[in-house]
Amino acid sequence: MDVVTAGETMALFTPDQKGLMRYAHSYSRKFGGAESNMAIGLARLGHQAGWISRVGEDELGKAMLHFIRGEGVNTDRVTLDAEAPTGLYFKEFRKAGDIRVQYYRKGSAASRMSTEDIDENYIKQAKYLHISGITPALSDTCQKMLFEAIKIAKRNGVKVVFDPNLRRSLWSEEEARETLLALAAKADIILPGLAEGAFLFETEDPAELGRLFLQQGAEEVVLKAGDHGTYYFHNEGSKFVPAFSVDTVVDPVGAGDGFAAGYLSGLLDNLSPTEAIRRGNAVGALVTQAEGDVEGLPERADVESLVNENISTEDVQR
Template sequence: MQMDVVTIGETMVMFTPQTTGLLRYAKNFTLSYAGAETNVAIGLSRLGHRVGWISQVGQDELGESLISFVRGEGIDVSQVKKHPTAPTGLYIKEYLNQKEVRIYYYRHQSAASMMDRRNIDTDYISRAKFLHITGITPALSGSCREMIFEAIDAAKVHGVKVVFDPNYRAKLWDAETAKPVLLEIAARSDIILPGIDEARLLLGKSDPEEIANDLFHLGAQLVVVKLGPEGAYYQSKKEVGFVAGFPVDEVVDPVGAGDAFAAGFLSGLLEGLSLESAVQRGNAAGALVVMVRGDYEGLPQRETLMRFMKASGQDVLR
């Protein structure tokens, strides 16, 4: 089966308390799922694109639940393996109040962290137009790091565009360890989608134009610098521009906004839109997500996205 995008990475089962306050007093929880790569995959699938996900879960009930959920979102899970002894990772949120959220990860020696080169099927990647990766996966373990470079090599051999979101996570690795690895991945990527904080970490710069220029010198063909609610700056070898963000009435949960942007942006590229229009679609998807509590719950269907863009007062670009 031909696919538009293949993505690789860990997704965890997430438990969220139904009450606000210290986690120790919570009695009832909602089960959900959390993973940057599956957020992107779900976002693309809801917009009508064919997506595959490479990962590994435990041979346990939580792993079965996770696979069933992702499959239910229309994503191909044929490349998701089950580890016989390592468990599916867990992720717990603590809503102390409306403005403060703490996150607890239980992923040490999880099934996803045990992924290695054997998880990569070169033929599977060759059937995609884009390979989407983030900086989270190589932070999980040395074997995951090797796996990511194996996937990049497979994409390069078969002319599949590599899309890289640095997605730095300080809880997974320190900046000194992360920087050379993320820069090496960036140097082998075609499209890079950094946020300002990540660019400051990698390049020591916060000016979008300077960030894009430095990443071009590394070898990128297209750079989009995410500027949060302000919008995004984009630069290719032929085009440079800025697209303003979409105003929102209230930010309910900012988690997943960058993933939603990636999904909307890649959707635009897949449909042959101009770079400016693709970035605008990414901005709109990100705005919709922050208005809904949860990582993927606010990822829009196509009709919802188009309606929101038209109602925003901005001209919908083509």
Template sequence: MEIVTFGESMVLFNPDTTGPLRYVHNFNKSIAGAESNVAIALARLGHHVGWFSKIGDDEFGRYIKAIIRGEGVDVSRVVTDPHNNTGLLFKERFAHVNPNVYYYRKNSAASNMVIKDLDFDYIKSSKILHVTGITLALSPSARETVFKAVEFAKANNVLVSFDPNIRLKLWRIEEARPTLLEMAKLADIIFPGQDEGRLLLGTEDPKEIAREFLDMGCKIVAVKLGKEGCYLAKQEEDEFVTGYIVEKPEDTVGAGDGFAAGFLSGVLQNFSLRGCGQLANAVGAMATLVRGDMEGFPTLQQVQRFMGTEEYIDR
């Protein structure tokens, strides 16, 4: 196993039309979840990746598991909870702006994750463990489970990748900040955005964000700058990597997860810091070309064509 990740995935209902949900009658069903997004994106890039969670003993849980398994991700450690339901998510769309998001995940199966749900041998078998701040926000037991998994990974020479992924609909920043910073101190690779730098560190300057996290002990900091690209830093190396322009993005949700997956793919392939950033930028940009949280993640051949490293013959 190259990468293992875990966290809540929900069934996503995407409206067919724009406007307030009270006027919407038809929805497309798919899945949403930061960690499963990363897992799916990595699998499409050709990596051996595992995702686990706790799902309800219901049709929504079975649907999530089937979709992720169908994308080539190992789901053998997913736990089924007979007492709690799978979480749901509805989007509300208005023209040319990011959608509103409505969660129905309180007391969901995934929010009831506990340490005994972890398979430590499974984590130990991987090269990288990827976690996000979303799972930390779900509940005290989920938070305890993430910290236990990360501490075990570090004790067994598994790299820890961390995306803060602040969700203020799940917890207040006063609660989130100390927890996320505590996790950052354990991370080897961290993926903050500028807004997260402001919320956690009081600065949106990419260089200052990177320096703060490096001083905490992170080995690599990849600051996401949206369409501008990214700023990457190690202790002895740093640089800005220009992004890819998407003239008419269809949906920006999932771009950050695609970025993380592209970067981790580069790490697994021993790319240079710049090479990791270029691949991350490309996968993140391609995620915005398609409506949906994970539908736009490219295969390796598709991203190579997008980057211009492989010739494309369309007919």
């Protein structure tokens, strides 16, 4: 296994027409969740990813499990829960550039995850453990599970990759800040966005954020700055890698998960930090070109085509 991740995936319903959702009469059903999005992204790029979770023993949960397994992700550690439902969320395309998401996840099967869902043998076979800041916000048991997973990873030499993925609506600012900083202190690689860095450290200066995250104990900090690009910080220096230009953003949700998949793919392929970030930027850009959290996740040939096209353009401009 290359990467193991743990977290909640939900059934996603999107109105079949644009505008206020109150006027919608029909919906398309998809699936989405930060961790499974990343795992599917890795699978499409030719890597082995495993996903730990709980889903309701209902039709949506079974459909989700079949879908994610069908995308090539290992689901051996996913539990069907007969006592809690699969979580839901709705994505509303009000108008161009105005996309709103509403979650219905309280009491979901995934919120009942606990240390009992963690198998040391499953985690220790991986090269990386990927975690996000969403999971510890779901419940106390989810939070304990995540810290136990990290402990197991550290014990077995598995690198911990942490994406803060801040969701303010899930918990208080005080608890969020305290928990996310505690997780950052245990991570080997941190993948924050500028807004998440500002929330945690009250500064938007990339260089200062890089310094502060490294000070927490991380070996590498990959700071995402949206359509501007990505900053890379290491104790031996820093780099900046520009983003790929996108003519029209169809759906930005899931782009950060795509970036994580692309970046980890680069590390697994032993690329340099700059090349790995460029791959992450390319995956993130391609994700925004399709509706849905995973529908735009590209295959390797698509990513390489975009990267090579961009490198060729840079050469011509020089």
